Amino acid sequence: MSGTVNCTFDLSKDGKQAGYLKVGDSTNNSGWTTYNVPIISIKNGDGPSALVLAGNHGDEYEGQIAATTLSRDLKPDQINGQVIIIPCLSQEASRGGTRLWPDGVNFNRIFPGSEDGPVSSKLAHYLTHELFPKVDAVMDIHSGGRGHVFVPCSTMVWAKDEKQRAKMLKSMLAWNSSYSMILPEQPSTNPASLLPGEAERQGKEVFTTELGGGALANYTRVKVAKDGLDNALRTLGILKGAPKTREEQGLAPAIILDMRAETAYHSVNDFGLYENLFPLGGEIKKGEVLGLVHNMDNPEVPAVPVIARQDGVLGVERGFPRVLPGDVVALVGMAYKSVADLPVI
Numbered sequence: 001m002s003g004t005v006n007c008t009f010d011l012s013k014d015g016k017q018a019g020y021l022k023v024g025d026s027t028n029n030s031g032w033t034t035y036n037v038p039i040i041s042i043k044n045g046d047g048p049s050a051l052v053l054a055g056n057h058g059d060e061y062e063g064q065i066a067a068t069t070l071s072r073d074l075k076p077d078q079i080n081g082q083v084i085i086i087p088c089l090s091q092e093a094s095r096g097g098t099r100l101w102p103d104g105v106n107f108n109r110i111f112p113g114s115e116d117g118p119v120s121s122k123l124a125h126y127l128t129h130e131l132f133p134k135v136d137a138v139m140d141i142h143s144g145g146r147g148h149v150f151v152p153c154s155t156m157v158w159a160k161d162e163k164q165r166a167k168m169l170k171s172m173l174a175w176n177s178s179y180s181m182i183l184p185e186q187p188s189t190n191p192a193s194l195l196p197g198e199a200e201r202q203g204k205e206v207f208t209t210e211l212g213g214g215a216l217a218n219y220t221r222v223k224v225a226k227d228g229l230d231n232a233l234r235t236l237g238i239l240k241g242a243p244k245t246r247e248e249q250g251l252a253p254a255i256i257l258d259m260r261a262e263t264a265y266h267s268v269n270d271f272g273l274y275e276n277l278f279p280l281g282g283e284i285k286k287g288e289v290l291g292l293v294h295n296m297d298n299p300e301v302p303a304v305p306v307i308a309r310q311d312g313v314l315g316v317e318r319g320f321p322r323v324l325p326g327d328v329v330a331l332v333g334m335a336y337k338s339v340a341d342l343p344v345i
Contacts, residue, residue, distance in 0.1 A: 004115050005126035007039060011084065011134065016076055017041045021086075021126065023119050035119045040071040040085045047081025048236050050137040052229065053127075054086070056108050056195060058093020058100070061217040062152075063141025063209070066225035081238045084135065089123070097215055099145045109189065111198040128198055137171075137236055138199035138206050141225060144213020148328070149319045151257070151281050152211045152224040153179035157191070158260055158345075164200065169339050171207045174235040175228035176246060177254065179281075181210060181315060181333070182342065184260045207232050214319035255313070257333035260345060263309040266330040268293050270304050273321045274329050280317050283335075284308050290330045293323060308332055 008019035020036040027033055052070065054063030068087035088094050090107050100106050105120045113124025132138060144150045154175035159165040172180050191197045196206045209228065212221035233239035246253060258264075268274065272293040278284055285308065292303035306329060316331035323329060336342055 004122045005130070009041070011041050011043075013041075014043045014045065014076065016043075016074075018071070021123070023122050023126075025119050035123075037089070037091065037123065038087060040087075041082065042071075042074050042076055042079060042085075043082040044076040044079050045081070047079075048137070048238050049082040049084070049135040050139060050233060050236055050238055051131055051135045052083060052085045052139045052141070053089055053195070054141045055088030055090050055094050056140055056142060057106075057145050058088075058090040058096065058098050059145040059215040060099075060141075060143040060211075060213070061094070061215065062143045062211040062221045062225045064088050064094065065217055065222050066229055067141065069226060070229055078240055079233075079238050080240065082135075083233065083238060084131065090120075097146070099147070108195050109193050111193050111195055124195075127195070132199055132202050132204060136205060137232075138196070138204045139229070139232060140196050140199070140206070140208050141211065141229075142209055143211040143221065144316065144319055146215040146320045147213070147318070148316050149213040149280060150181070150210035150316050151179045152221050153177050153181045153209065153257070153315070154228065155181045155183055155208045155210050156206075157183050157185060157196075157208075159200075167205060168200075171205055171232070173254065173339070174232050174243065175207060175209060176231040176244065177209075177224050177228055178251070179257060179315070180254050181257045182260055205236070210316075253337055256336045256339065256342065257313055257315045258336060258342060259315065259331050259333040261310065261334075264312070264331050264333050265328055266290060266306055266309060266332065267326055267328050268304070268306060268323050269325050270295070271324060272296055272304075274306075274318045274323045274327075275303075275321070276317045276330075278314050278317075278330075280314055282314050284312065284314055284332060286311050290314070290332070291318065306330065310334075 022034040054067040112128040234243040295301040312332040318329040
C-alpha cells in the first residue's frame with residue numbers, strides 16, 4: 001500500500017469514476033502540496049482488466065488524445081471487466097512540449113520507482129506496486145516525440161523466452177496497424193527500468209506502440225491510436241464484440257519491420273541540421289544516401305552524407321533537424337509479411 005500516492009476514488013467499485021492520483025510533493029512555493037494526475041476507471045463486474053497509459057514521454061501526443069477520448073466515450077455497459085486510464089503520465093513535460101520532466105527525468109527509465117524519491121519516482125512506484133498488480137494487461141502508448149518520426153506501428157522488444165515472445169507477438173498484432181516493428185533491447189539501458197519491462201516482469205500482457213512522432217498528432221496517427229485501442233480491448237475480451245482482422249476490413253496484411261540488427265541504426269558524428277533525403281516507409285539499398293548533415297556555421301563545408309548500412313525499409317526518420325554527434329537519425333529494417341518469416345536471432 002502506497003503512503004505517498006493516493007487515488008481519490010475506490011478503483012474496486014463498478015461504474016465510471018474520474019479523479020486523481022494525488023502524489024505528495026514539496027516545492028519552493030509550498031512545503032506541503034500534492035501533484036495531481038488524472039485517472040479514470042470504467043468497470044462492469046468481474047472480467048479481464050487493462051491499464052491504458054499515454055504521455056509516458058511528454059511530447060508524444062497521439063496516445064494522449066486517444067486515451068483521453070476513450071476515457072470520455074467509454075461506458076460501463078460497453079465492457080466486461082475494467083479499463084483504468086491515465087491519459088498523461090508526464091503532465092508537465094506534455095505542457096512544455098518536452099520528452100523529459102522539467103527536472104530532466106525520463107519517466108520511462110525509473111522503474112520500479114521509489115516512495116522516497118521525487119514525484120516521478122513516487123508515481124512509478126505506485127504504478128509498479130498498486131496498479132500493475134490489479135490488471136491483466138498494460139498498454140503503454142508511445143510515438144517518436146520531437147526527435148523522431150516512425151511509420152505508425154505497434155511494437156515489441158524481442159524476448160528470448162519463447163512463451164513470452166509468443167504472447168508479445170500476439171499483443172503486437174492485435175493493434176491491427178499497417179506496420180509492426182520488432183526492436184532489440186535499448187542500448188546502454190537497463191531493460192528492467194522501463195515501464196513495459198516492469199509490466200512484463202510481473203507477467204502482464206503488454207501492448208506498446210510508436211504511432212508517429214515529431215511532436216505532432218495528425219488525423220492518420222490518432223486514428224491508428226484509437227482503432228488500435230479499440231481492437232486491443234476487444235482482443236482481451238474487455239470491450240464487447242469480436243476483434244476485427246485486417247482481412248475482414250479489406251486491408252493488406254501488416255508489414256513487420258525487423259530492427260534487431262545493429263546495422264538498422266544510423267547515427268551522425270557531426271553537429272548541424274539533418275536533412276531527410278528518403279521517404280519514410282520507402283525501400284532503400286545498402287550504400288544509398290539516407291540524409292545529409294549541413295554545417296550551419298560554415299556554409300563552405302560540404303554536407304556530410306549518412307549512408308544506409310543495410311537493405312530494408314526506412315521505418316524511422318529524424319524529426320527535430322538539429323543534431324549532435326551520436327544522435328540517431330534513421331532506422332532501416334528488413335520487411336516481412338508474417339511472424340513465421342522472422343529469423344530467430
